[in-house]
Amino acid sequence: EAGVAQSPRYKIIEKRQSVAFWCNPISGHATLYWYQQILGQGPKLLIQFQNNGVVDDSQLPKDRFSAERLKGVDSTLKIQPAKLEDSAVYLCASSEGYGYTFGSGTRLTVV
Amino acid sequence: TQLLEQSPQFLSIQEGENLTVYCNSSSVFSSLQWYRQEPGEGPVLLVTVVTGGEVKKLKRLTFQFGDARKDSSLHITAAQPGDTGLYLCAGAWDGGSQGNLIFGKGTKLSVKP
Numbered sequence: 173e174a175g176v177a178q179s180p181r182y183k184i185i186e187k188r189q190s191v192a193f194w195c196n197p198i199s200g201h202a203t204l205y206w207y208q209q210i211l212g213q214g215p216k217l218l219i220q221f222q223n224n225g226v227v228d229d230s231q232l233p234k235d236r237f238s239a240e241r242l243k244g245v246d247s248t249l250k251i252q253p254a255k256l257e258d259s260a261v262y263l264c265a266s267s268e269g270y271g272y273t274f275g276s277g278t279r280l281t282v283v
Numbered sequence: 284t285q286l287l288e289q290s291p292q293f294l295s296i297q298e299g300e301n302l303t304v305y306c307n308s309s310s311v312f313s314s315l316q317w318y319r320q321e322p323g324e325g326p327v328l329l330v331t332v333v334t335g336g337e338v339k340k341l342k343r344l345t346f347q348f349g350d351a352r353k354d355s356s357l358h359i360t361a362a363q364p365g366d367t368g369l370y371l372c373a374g375a376w377d378g379g380s381q382g383n384l385i386f387g388k389g390t391k392l393s394v395k396p
Contacts, residue, residue: 176325205383214287214371214386215326228383263325270314270333270375272384274325 174198174274178264188205190252195276197245197266203227205272206239206249209275215263220249254282286310287374287387295393299361304390306372307354313375315355316384317346320369329357362394 178194185191197204202223207215218237220228223244232239236255241247251258259282265272296302298299306315314333330339332348332355333381339346343366345358359366369391373384 202342207386212388214289214388216386217383252366265325270331271316271328272326274327276324279323 176266176273177266178262178275178278180278181276182279182281184283185254187256187282188253190250191254191280192248192250193262193264193280195247195249195264195275197247197264198268198273201266201268201273202244203267204241205245205265205267206247207265207274208259209263209277211260218262219247251280254280256282258282287372287385289370289372289387289390291370291390292388293391295395296362296396298363298396300394301360302362302392303356303357303358304370304392305354305356306374308374309353310374310376311350314393315348315352315375316373317355317357318371318373320371320389321367326369326371359392362392363368364396367392370373370384 180192187214204221206218208218209215218232219239221241224241239249261279263274263277265274290305316331319330320326329345335350335352337348347356349363361395369389371386371389373386
């Protein structure tokens, strides 16, 4: 079974620039999550999708972050404009039941 | 706001030693999961516990869920260098498969040969 695919693996941008991350979940998993993991901390949920609908985006900084999951499969997470404090690993996960399967993440550095 | 406290934050031991890490909350979990994360990778699910008092074993790893479903522990017997990583506990409060997970900050384990 193919895992959760994420790209790019690494991204370095200057503050105030924009960036987008892509995620392809495990085939058939209806639920998709984006998490932000700052160095030294556990992952923090940004947004949860059920198929192509948003279930929870209460912790998404909506003034600069946006996410979509068209057709209920792939998803993109965008940051515009980026701030220094957005430097983190952005993890995508999908689930069908209790366990989550995570991708390898995108490490974002904002300079 | 639900919080998960993990302890210790860091643990450095010699190969062959035993260790226990803890995960505590003031809230009751509907389910709790343990993950292991290696540098540059996403967390990998180790176990899910759902019943108070439940004990699960995975080779040298023993997971226990507290009777009140507010705490959990992970015990590793005869640790090996391959056990090195970040151990994360994550709790679900919404119940069922639809609930999103809240993660603790993790315990960073280093096992020296």
